[in-house]
Every structure is written in C-alpha cells, then in structure tokens.
Amino acid sequence: MSDIDLTPSAGADVGSPATEAARPTLSGPPQRGGVKAFLPRLTGKLAVGLFLTIGISLFAIIAPYVTQDPRNYDSDRFLPPSGAHLLGTNNLGADVLAQLAEGAAGSLMVGLVTGGIAIFLSLVFGIIAGYIGGWTDEVLSLITSIMLVIPGLPLIIVIAAYLESRSLIVIAIILGLTSWAGPAIVLRTQARSLRNRDYVAAARVAGERPHRIILVEILPNLLPLLAAQFLGAFIAAILAEAGLSFLGLGPSGSLTWGVMLNQAMAHNAFQVGAWWWFVPPGLLIALFGCGLSLINFSIDEIINPKLRNAPAAVKSVRKARKAGAEVASSATPKEA
Amino acid sequence: MKFYVRRITFYLVTLWAAISLNFFIPKLMPGNPADIFRENLLRQGGEITPAMEQTIQLLFGSPDDSLWEQYTRYWSNLLQWDLGVSTTKYPTPVTELLAEALPWTLVLVGTATVIAFVLGVGLGAWAGWKRGTWVDSLIPGSALLQSIPYFWLALVLVAVFSVNLGWFPIIGGYSAREFRAGPEMSWAFVSNAAFHAILPAATIVISSVGGWLIGMRNMMVATLSEDYVTTAEAKGLKPSRVFLTYATRNASLPSLAGFTITLGFVVAGSIVMEQVFSYPGIGKLMITAVTQKDFALMQGVFLVITLTVLAANFVMDIFYGLIDPRARQNV
Numbered sequence: 181m182s183d184i185d186l187t188p189s190a191g192a193d194v195g196s197p198a199t200e201a202a203r204p205t206l207s208g209p210p211q212r213g214g215v216k217a218f219l220p221r222l223t224g225k226l227a228v229g230l231f232l233t234i235g236i237s238l239f240a241i242i243a244p245y246v247t248q249d250p251r252n253y254d255s256d257r258f259l260p261p262s263g264a265h266l267l268g269t270n271n272l273g274a275d276v277l278a279q280l281a282e283g284a285a286g287s288l289m290v291g292l293v294t295g296g297i298a299i300f301l302s303l304v305f306g307i308i309a310g311y312i313g314g315w316t317d318e319v320l321s322l323i324t325s326i327m328l329v330i331p332g333l334p335l336i337i338v339i340a341a342y343l344e345s346r347s348l349i350v351i352a353i354i355l356g357l358t359s360w361a362g363p364a365i366v367l368r369t370q371a372r373s374l375r376n377r378d379y380v381a382a383a384r385v386a387g388e389r390p391h392r393i394i395l396v397e398i399l400p401n402l403l404p405l406l407a408a409q410f411l412g413a414f415i416a417a418i419l420a421e422a423g424l425s426f427l428g429l430g431p432s433g434s435l436t437w438g439v440m441l442n443q444a445m446a447h448n449a450f451q452v453g454a455w456w457w458f459v460p461p462g463l464l465i466a467l468f469g470c471g472l473s474l475i476n477f478s479i480d481e482i483i484n485p486k487l488r489n490a491p492a493a494v495k496s497v498r499k500a501r502k503a504g505a506e507v508a509s510s511a512t513p514k515e516a
Numbered sequence: 517m518k519f520y521v522r523r524i525t526f527y528l529v530t531l532w533a534a535i536s537l538n539f540f541i542p543k544l545m546p547g548n549p550a551d552i553f554r555e556n557l558l559r560q561g562g563e564i565t566p567a568m569e570q571t572i573q574l575l576f577g578s579p580d581d582s583l584w585e586q587y588t589r590y591w592s593n594l595l596q597w598d599l600g601v602s603t604t605k606y607p608t609p610v611t612e613l614l615a616e617a618l619p620w621t622l623v624l625v626g627t628a629t630v631i632a633f634v635l636g637v638g639l640g641a642w643a644g645w646k647r648g649t650w651v652d653s654l655i656p657g658s659a660l661l662q663s664i665p666y667f668w669l670a671l672v673l674v675a676v677f678s679v680n681l682g683w684f685p686i687i688g689g690y691s692a693r694e695f696r697a698g699p700e701m702s703w704a705f706v707s708n709a710a711f712h713a714i715l716p717a718a719t720i721v722i723s724s725v726g727g728w729l730i731g732m733r734n735m736m737v738a739t740l741s742e743d744y745v746t747t748a749e750a751k752g753l754k755p756s757r758v759f760l761t762y763a764t765r766n767a768s769l770p771s772l773a774g775f776t777i778t779l780g781f782v783v784a785g786s787i788v789m790e791q792v793f794s795y796p797g798i799g800k801l802m803i804t805a806v807t808q809k810d811f812a813l814m815q816g817v818f819l820v821i822t823l824t825v826l827a828a829n830f831v832m833d834i835f836y837g838l839i840d841p842r843a844r845q846n847v
Contacts, residue, residue, distance in 0.1 A: 225656060326530045328777070329829055330537070333784030334802065334821045338538075341806045341814060342545040362777050415663060422665045423788040427803055441668060445792070450675045458675075462668030469663020473730075474656060480734065487734055490741040494648035 226478040232471025236464060240288045243281035250278035250435065261456050268456040271447040279440055280460050286436035287418050287465070290352045294417035297356025299410045302363035307402070309364075310371025311394055321368060327361035333420060340429040348431040351424065355417050363409035370405055374398050408479045415469045422465055437461035519837050519844040527830050534822045538815055539590050543583070567607060571600040571812055599819070600812035604804060610816040613801060618820060620689050621797030624713055625786050628720035629779070635721065636728025637771055641764045643729065644736020655730060662726035666785030670719045670792040677715060684715050687794040716786075716793050724782050732771050739767040769840055775832045783825055 251274060259269040267276040309320035339354055340346060374380060375398070383397050399406075418437075424430050425438025426445065444450070444458040481488040550572055554564060564572075593599075599610040643651045678686040685691065690709045739745065740763050748762045790799030798817055805813035837844050 228656065322526070322529065325526065326533045328780075329530050329826060330534050330822055331780050331783050331825045333780075333787060334818050335537075337787070337802065337806060338541055338814060338818045339545075341809070341811075342542060419663070419665055420784070423667060423784065426665075426667050426788055427791065428807060438665075441665075441671075445671065450671050451679060453675070453679070455675075458668075458671060462665060462672070465668070466660055466664040470656065470660040473659035473663060477655065477659070477730075484734075484738060486738045486741045490737045491648035491652060493741070498648070 223478060225474045229471045229474025229476075229478065232467050233475060236284065236468045236471065237288065239281065240284035243277075244285055247278035247281045248275045250274055250282045252278075260454075267460060268454070270443065270454075270457050271449070276457055276460065279435060280437075280464070282435045283437045283440050283461060284464065286348055286431070286434050287421060287438070288468075290348060290355065290421045290431075290436065291414045291418040293349065293352035294355040294359065294421075295410050295414040297353065298360040298363060298413040298417075299406065301356070301360035302367055302409065303406075305360065306364035306367030307371045307394060307398065310368040311375050311390070311398060313372070313375070317368075321365075324361050324364045324368070327358070328365060332358045333423060336420065336424060337427065337429060340424060345432050346430070348434045348436075351421060351431050352417070355420055359413055359416055359420070363413060366405065366409060367402060370402055371398060374401055404479050404482045408476050408483065411472045411476045411479075415472050418465060418469065437465055520834070523830070523833050523837070527826060527833075530826060531823075534826065535591075535594065535819065536587075538819050538822075539587060542811065542815075567601060568603070571603075599816040602805075602810055602813045604808045604810045604813065610813050613813060614798070614816055614820050617796060617798045617801045618824075620795065621786070621790070621799060622824070624716055624795070624797060625720065625782060627713075628717040628786075629724070629782055631717070632721045632724040632782075633728055633771075636725040637732045637768055639725070640729040640732025640771075641736050641759075641767065643733040644740065644767065645759055645763070647733075647737050647740070655733070658726035658729045660726075661722060662730070664723055665788075666719055666723050667788040667792050669723055670716070670789045673715050673719060674792065685712050688712055689796040716789060716795055719789050720782060720786055723785060724778065727778055727781070728771060731774060732767065735767040735770050736763060739763050742766075769836075772832065772836055772839075773843075775829070779825060779828060783821060787821075 257269060257271055261268045267280065270276055270279070305320050305324050309317040309324070336354055336358055340351070343350065380393060380397050383393050388397075421430065421436060422438035422441065425436055426442045428442055430436060430439050430442070438461075440461045441458060444454070444461075449457045554572065558564070597611055599614075602608050602610050602613055605613060639654070643654050646652075674686055678684045689712050690705065691712070745758060745762050748758045753762075786797075787799035787802060789795075790797050791803045794800060798821060802814060802817040802821075804810070805817060
C-alpha cells in the first residue's frame with residue numbers, strides 16, 4: 181500500500197542514537213547515551229504497565245501450584261466468594277480462582293507463541309521486502325497488503341471450524357499465521373528508510389553481505405519498534421483467542437480465559453448474577469492488555485522523541501508563564 | 517491517474533485472492549470435509565437429497581473432477597450469485613439468508629464505527645492539544661478500553677442494563693412479539709429496531725473509541741511540535757484556528773490511513789458481539805453456520821464479510837487519495 185508512508189510510526193524515524201542525543205530539547209530530562217537510549221524511562225505509565233504485566237504473568241506461573249484443583253467438582257454449585265473459595269464456584273462446583281489460574285497460563289501461552297510467529301513472519305516479509313526492494317519488495321508487500329485487508333477473525337473462524345480437534349498450539353499457530361501483516365507493513369517502511377542511511381550504504385560499499393547488513397546494521401535499530409509490534413501482537417492474540425473460545429472454537433480440552441467465559445455464558449452465569457465467575461476472566465484480559473499497551477506507549481516515546489519532549493516542553497512553558505505572572509503581580513503594587 | 521489505476525488493480529488482485537482462499541481452505545484441511553459434512557447431516561436426522569448432493573459438490577467439488585475444473589465451476593457459480601443451499605435452514609439459498617442479515621450488520625456496525633471515529637478523533641485531538649496537563653491521564657483509561665474483549669463488555673452491559681435495571685431488551689434486533697410478521701417499513705418498527713440497537717452500538721463504540729483516541733492524540737502531539745505550528749502561533753493566529761486548520765487537519769490523516777487495521781478489529785469484535793445479543797446480523801449467521809457445520813453458509817458469510825471490508829477500504833483509499841495529494845504522488 182502506497183499510503184503507508186504516512187502512518188504515525190513512519191513519520192518518526194528511528195533516529196540513530198547519535199543524532200537524537202545531539203538534538204537540544206526544551207527542559208527535558210538529561211539525554212542518555214549508549215544502550216540506555218534504547219531503554220524507556222521509568223514513568224508512571226511504564227510503572228503501572230510493568231506492574232500489571234509482571235503481576236498477571238507471575239499469577240499465571242505461580243498460582244496453578246498454589247490453588248485448588250480446577251477440575252475438582254466436589255463443592256456446591258454457584259457458591260459466592262468465601263474463605264474456602266476466594267472467587268466462589270461455577271456451575272459444576274469447581275473453584276473459579278483455580279480455573280482462572282490455569283486459564284491464565286493457557287491464554288498467555290497462546291499470546292506468546294502467536295506473538296513470536298507473527299514477529300518472525302513480519303521480519304521476513306517486512307525487512308526483506310524493505311531492504312532488498314525491487315520485485316521482491318513488490319511481491320512480498322502485495323502479499324502483506326492482501327493479508328492486511330482480509331479480515332482476520334472471520335478467516336480464523338472458518339479455518340477453526342474445519343478442524344475437528346484443536347490443541348492450544350494449533351490455535352496459536354493459526355492466529356500467528358493470520359496476524360503478521362500489520363507489523364510487517366510498519367517494519368517495511370522503517371527498513372526502507374534505514375537502507376538509505378549513510379552507514380548502511382557504507383557497509384554495502386565495504387562489501388558486507390546482505391544478511392550481515394540486515395542482522396548487524398539494520399535489525400538493532402529496529403529493536404524498539406520490533407518490541408512494540410510484538411507486544412501489540414501479544415494483546416491481539418489474547419483477544420482473538422478469547423473471542424474464538426467464546427464462540428466454542430477454542431482449544432479443545434484446555435482451559436483459557438476465553439473458555440471460562442464461554443462456559444459462563446453457556447450456563448447462564450449472567451442471568452443468575454454469578455459475577456464472580458464472569459467478571460474476573462474478562463477483567464484480567466483487559467488489565468493485561470492495558471499493561472502491555474502502557475509499556476508500548478513508553479516504547480513509542482523512544483521511537484518518537486516528540487511524544488516525550490512535547491508534553492514536557494508545554495509543561496515548562498506553563499511553569500514559566502506562571503512564574504512570569506507572579507513576578508508581574510508582585511511588581512504592580514510598587515508601580516502604583 | 518496512476519494512483520487510481522494502482523489502487524484498483526490492488527483491490528482486484530485482493531478480491532481474487534480472497535475468493536480463491538475461500539475455495540482452497542476446505543481443500544487444504546486435514547480429513548475430507550465433504551464426508552464430515554454428510555456425516556453431520558445424517559447425525560442431525562437430515563437426508564441427502566439430490567439438491568443437497570449438488571450443494572455438497574458445489575462446495576467441495578465432485579471427487580472425479582480435477583482441481584482446475586472444480587475451481588472454474590466455483591467461479592462460474594459465484595458469478596451467477598449461486599453460493600449453494602443452507603443445511604440449517606434447508607432449502608433456503610445461502611444468498612437469501614445473507615441478504616436478510618447483511619443490512620442489520622451494515623447499519624449497526626457502520627453507524628457505531630462513524631460515532632466511534634468522530635468521538636475518538638475529536639477527543640484525541642483535544643487530548644493532544646492539552647498535552648502535558650491532566651488530560652494526559654486519559655491515555656491509561658483508553659488503553660484499558662481498547663483491551664476489553666467486545667463480547668465480555670457486551671455481556672456485562674446486558675447483565676447490568678437489561679437484566680438488573682431492565683432498561684433495554686436483552687436480545688434480538690427487534691421485538692419479535694410486536695412484529696410477528698418480521699421486519700416492515702414503518703416508523704414503529706424502525707424506532708423499535710433502533711432501541712434494540714442501543715446496547716450493541718454502545719459496545720462497539722466503547723471498545724473501539726480508545727484506539728482512535730490514542731492514535732489521534734499521539735499524532736496531534738507530534739504535529740503540534742512541527743515548525744509550521746510554531747510559526748502559526750508566532751504570527752498571532754487565534755488558538756482555535758491553529759488547532760483546527762493547522763494541527764487537527766494534518767494530524768487526522770494517519771487516522772484515516774490506518775482505517776484498515778481498525779476496521780478489521782471492529783468487524784472481528786462485532787461478529788462475536790452479535791452472538792451475545794442474538795442480533796440478527798451476519799455475525800450471528802456465521803456462528804450459527806459454524807456450530808451447525810453448515811459449511812456452505814459459513815463460506816458465504818466469510819465471502820460477504822471480506823467483500824464488505826474490501827469495499828469499505830476501497831472507498832476509504834480513494835477518499836484518502838483525494839484529500840492527501842502526497843498519497844497520489846507516492847506510488
């Protein structure tokens with residue numbers, strides 16, 4: 181697609197750290213050099229994002245060992261939260277907290293695998309197309325654009341419907357195969373801009389091989405962008421898996437947050453008001469997604485320094501204006 | 517001119533790819549879909565009539581033909597707008613079911629998308645203008661909204677507003693009790709349908725507004741630090757003029773260009789959402805087809821969704837070419 185050059189991330193070059201550091205800023209925090217320029221500053225947004233993401237990930241890793249057996253159906257059905265069952269029980273008497281913990285592991289696993297596949301494919305289609313150019317670029321970006329325009333979830337639904345049994349990993353692979361196009365377009369634009377930089381041209385003149393230029397010269401500069409795209413694919417995958425499972429097309433035999441919601445819907449949790457069953461899985465999906473997005477915003481601020489400097493500049497102008505007004509008001513009585 | 521030729525060619529190629537994908541997916545799947553289909557039909561107590569056998573062959577191809585013959589026959593049937601016969605609502609043609617369901621989804625998703633777009637871009641422009649103030653704290657909130665699964669939000673809205681408060685109807689696109697004969701062209705029916713559409717539309721707007729807002733806000737912040745904005749301010753132009761004609765106008769271009777990606781999310785979300793509300797649209801039709809293994813209907817729905825999304829993107833692309841000359845030159 182030709183109009184891609186105008187997308188936000190494209191407008192902001194991944195400036196080489198040197199040019200970025202040389203740019204003077206209005207009252208921003210002191211510039212950092214070296215590796216630190218690639219790491220986000222610890223702002224409130226980032227802190228909240230990391231807290232949500234790491235907290236929920238730890239919950240997924242540790243909680244399954246601590247909670248009760250998610251498939252123990254001995255308790256009474258539809259028990260509200262109590263000391264014995266912190267989040268109550270579901271229609272079969274299983275502990276909801278235990279199910280939530282096992283579901284977390286399933287959902288996050290799908291997200292990780294899908295994100296990984298999507299990023300790998302977007303690297304192949306994005307960077308190779310952007311760097312090599314010419315006919316390779318034409319063909320690869322045509323495939324990318326087609327995949328971008330064909331709506332993903334309906335395609336996944338159709339594929340999943342033909343599969344008689346679907347394991348967690350199969351679902352993750354299908355999601356990965358259908359969700360790489362967006363990241364690929366962003367990476368291609370950036371790779372195209374990088375290949376015209378002087379240092380890449382120098383490497384080429386020096387006789388470096390294409391795969392070395394891509395891996396050593398171009399890829400490191402794309403890392404923040406790559407991380408942002410990975411987190412985006414991660415969120416999208418968890419949401420897509422939840423939707424798919426909710427429709428009953430999710431992994432057969434495994435437990436994820438989407439599967440829990442599907443069961444809650446099927447057994448009228450919403451009609452009988454069993455909020456302890458249907459609120460936690462949806463809320464965890466939303467909070468985890470929110471955490472990843474907040475981390476993503478911090479990464480965006482590295483990719484696009486304007487996002488970081490402009491609000492700070494406005495703040496400093498406002499402070500100066502206030503200080504000026506105070507000086508003026510303290511000066512007026514003397515004049516009178 | 518070259519721009520339009522290129523865009524139209526691209527959409528023709530995509531159209532061909534989407535339709536071919538629709539043809540090849542059943543062929544690439546493990547197992548024999550035709551046998552699974554027959555088995556399911558018999559299990560549901562149906563019988564395989566000649567018309568049914570014809571549908572099966574239309575869908576999966578008759579076993580004696582080569583792949584190429586099946587492919588060309590698929591195309592010729594498609595061009596005659598023949599997508600086979602539904603097995604769940606036997607013997608209704610798939611096209612008839614699609615024609616009934618499509619208007620519901622188009623009106624609902626179309627209206628909700630326009631509302632979400634205007635609201636999101638408007639709020640985003642304002643949030644970008646007020647950068648560095650308390651308004652920045654809108655961002656975490658929008659990030660949360662963006663990550664809420666559509667169907668879960670829909671379920672919560674139903675649980676609160678329909679079940680507990682009883683303000684809105686729980687399911688359906690219109691009151692089946694008042695309009696027994698089905699949809700009609702009367703004011704009473706339209707207002708009834710609009711009333712039923714409030715919660716579904718609210719679901720789409722709430723979950724998709726965050727994405728527009730964040731994209732627009734970030735672009736606005738970047739645009740406001742451009743030199744021409746500083747120049748405009750230095751000239752002493754009114755802030756409202758700088759805001760509207762200098763910043764918002766330029767900053768909104770990427771939001772329009774990124775329409776494709778966002779539309780994909782909205783379409784995906786509303787398919788699942790329709791299931792919650794039992795809304796009589798395309799999404800519910802697709803879910804019915806999937807759960808009943810009505811493959812002819814399912815592939816018809818996939819085709820219609822793809823064509824609609826393609827058409828929306830095409831219109832958006834051409835419109836974008838009109839308002840941004842750079843897109844036309846940059847081919």
